[in-house]
Amino acid sequence: MFSSLKIALSMRVVDAHGYEEYRDALAQDWFNLFNEWEITPICIPNVIKNIEPLVSMADMVILTGGDDIALDFNNNIINNIEKHKKQRDIQEYRIIDACIKNNIPVLGVCRGMQLINYRFGGTLRALDPQKHVCKEHKINIIEGDFIKKRISVNSYHNNGVFMDTLGKDLKILAVSEDSSIEAISHTKYPILGIMWHPERSVPFSKEDKEMLLNFIQNSLGEEND
Numbered sequence: 337m338f339s340s341l342k343i344a345l346s347m348r349v350v351d352a353h354g355y356e357e358y359r360d361a362l363a364q365d366w367f368n369l370f371n372e373w374e375i376t377p378i379c380i381p382n383v384i385k386n387i388e389p390l391v392s393m394a395d396m397v398i399l400t401g402g403d404d405i406a407l408d409f410n411n412n413i414i415n416n417i418e419k420h421k422k423q424r425d426i427q428e429y430r431i432i433d434a435c436i437k438n439n440i441p442v443l444g445v446c447r448g449m450q451l452i453n454y455r456f457g458g459t460l461r462a463l464d465p466q467k468h469v470c471k472e473h474k475i476n477i478i479e480g481d482f483i484k485k486r487i488s489v490n491s492y493h494n495n496g497v498f499m500d501t502l503g504k505d506l507k508i509l510a511v512s513e514d515s516s517i518e519a520i521s522h523t524k525y526p527i528l529g530i531m532w533h534p535e536r537s538v539p540f541s542k543e544d545k546e547m548l549l550n551f552i553q554n555s556l557g558e559e560n561d
Contacts, residue, residue: 337373338552344378344394346431346448348402349424358420362400365535369548380431382423391434395556396441399428399448401492401533408454429455432527441526441555443548446493449520449529456522458503460495467514468493475518479509489518489532496531526555 347360360382370377378394380387391397404415407425428448432455435442444452450460467473468491475489496516502508509519510530520529528551534544 339374341373341396341552342376342378342394343370344380344391344397344431346380346397346399346424346428347382348400349382349420351418351420358423363402363535365533365538366398366400368538369535369540369545380427382427384427385430387427387430388434388437391431391440392438394440396443396552397431397435399431399442399444399451401446401448403447404495405447405451405454405460408459409457414454414460425451435527436525439526441551442528443551444527444529445535446531446533449531450493450495450497452522452527452529453497453501453503453506453520456503456506458497458506459501461498461501463494463496463516464514465494467491467512468496468516473512475510475512477510479507490536491531492533492536493531 345362345366347362350359350361352359360379362379367377378390380390384390403421403424404417405425406413406415406417406422408414409429428451432442432452442452453460470491472488473491497520498516502517502520505523506520507523508517509521512518518531521527534540534548537544
């Protein structure tokens with residue numbers, strides 16, 4: 337289906353039990369869809385400083401979910417978490433900048449959307465865990481042609497974006513029933529952020545596949561066989 341498409345993915349930094357060195361890690365969930373659509377994955381390490389040549393190999397980048405954000409775009413400490421996890425924040429800001437420079441589409445998933453919001457000057461606010469740390473909840477679609485008829489999504493986050501914490505030049509695409517923002521796009525760049533995890537639905541839902549297909553095709557400006 338997308339046999340020529342290459343998608344790069346960011347990774348967590350983990351402290352593996354029984355080993356001294358830190359490791360970059362990525363859940364296998366995304367690769368199930370990549371296998372189905374014949375997409376070639378590129379995994380982006382967190383310690384490579386000259387990230388642009390690697391990012392430039394990709395047709396699209398996914399900022400994957402998992403872990404709280406430690407640093408904002410100006411390196412101010414947001415959460416006092418393990419020092420090694422800050423590597424990921426620094427790297428993902430580099431990734432976004434490299435994608436902007438090279439006009440490469442970016443999809444931010446959960447934490448990825450939050451980091452996009454920080455990149456453009458926004459902040460986060462704590463959410464009610466009873467409403468958001470759960471398997472499924474309702475959202476309202478503002479942009480009618482965004483994901484079409486989607487009314488419920490999964491939810492695994494403690495912090496969210498609101499109207500008064502939204503970054504510059506970011507457009508709201510979907511909101512939750514508590515007014516937290518569930519999807520955003522950038523008004524100038526091919527950047528999309530969503531707060532739910534399509535990859536954690538097994539199999540991928542029809543609506544999530546449609547959303548991903550639309551973003552890929554609209555961002556790349558061409559159909560894939």
